[in-house]
Amino acid sequence: MIDVKRWVLIPAAGVGSRMQSDIPKQYLQLNDRYLIDHTIERCLTHPGIDGCYVALSADDAYWADSEFSDHPDLVRVEGGSQRADSVLNALNALSSCANDHDWVLVHDAARPCVRRDDIAKLIIAAEKHDMAAILGVPVHDTMKRVDPNECIQSTVSRDQLWHAYTPQMARLGVLRDALMRTSATEVVVTDEASALEAMGVPVQMVEGHPDNIKVTRPGDLALASFYLNQQSS
Ligand code: CTP
Ligand code: MG
Secondary structure (H helix, E strand, C coil): CCCCCEEEEEEECCCCHHHCCCCCHHHCEECCEEHHHHHHHHHHCCCCCCEEEEEECCCCCCHHHCCCCCCCCEEEEECCCCHHHHHHHHHHHHHCCCCCCCEEEECCCCCCCCCHHHHHHHHHHHHHHCCEEEEEEECCCCEEEECCCCCEEEEECCCCCEEEEEEEEEEHHHHHHHHHHHHCCCCCCCCHHHHHHHCCCCEEEEECCCCCCCCCCCCHHHHHHHHHHHHHC
8 A cells, every 4th residue: 555645835935915014924923933933833743744845935035044944854945926836836846756646735824823633624534535625714794796896786695605724635646737737727726726626626625713814914913923822822
């Protein structure tokens, strides 16, 4: 029987424009360390994970000061112009030393509050059904579709509507093929699941904890700090 491994790929090559900060958001200080160091620690030290790949921009001037810059189980690859390009670069690098049957979990560097229990829950769900899987949370607010003048057109039923989080988990070969094929099309790929969906690959939604926020706008940093403190108390 072949030994199937699990790898985490962390896209961290973005500039964080919505954060309106001078430095990329993954290098902002969050509870006395780089934001990305929280993210990496949760993935790299997880008992279900065999190794990590991190996609960084070519001119990244901050990585050398990360707690994990010299870690033996972490490989650095160059990011691309879009998130999907960064993920594909990491998948291509991983493919030279991993099996297409291995599992990959793609996790945003900008989600430092991911819970170890939720990573485990995702792994169990994907492997139990041998099906790609992502973490998410159900939508609770009333949802509206608006016109270009922000005038409400209709209420969208929130039944069966979920927020898509990360990690997003799939077989290495399946995800690489999906991202390569969608990169040659007009399909907008904002997460791994959208590339898999476009290829007709089934993906299951696994309910995670809502504190797994993506730090996106300035106020999110204080919220992430609050969640980290709450988790450790
Ligand atoms: N990312 C990446 N390569 C890119 C763009 C994004 O690896 N070309 C990463 C980001 O570093 C982040 C994750 O993908 O960890 C999620 O993307 P997002 O939250 O959109 O981050 P940014 O693109 O950096 O932020 P913004 O869209 O506000 O510029
Ligand atoms: Mg972005």
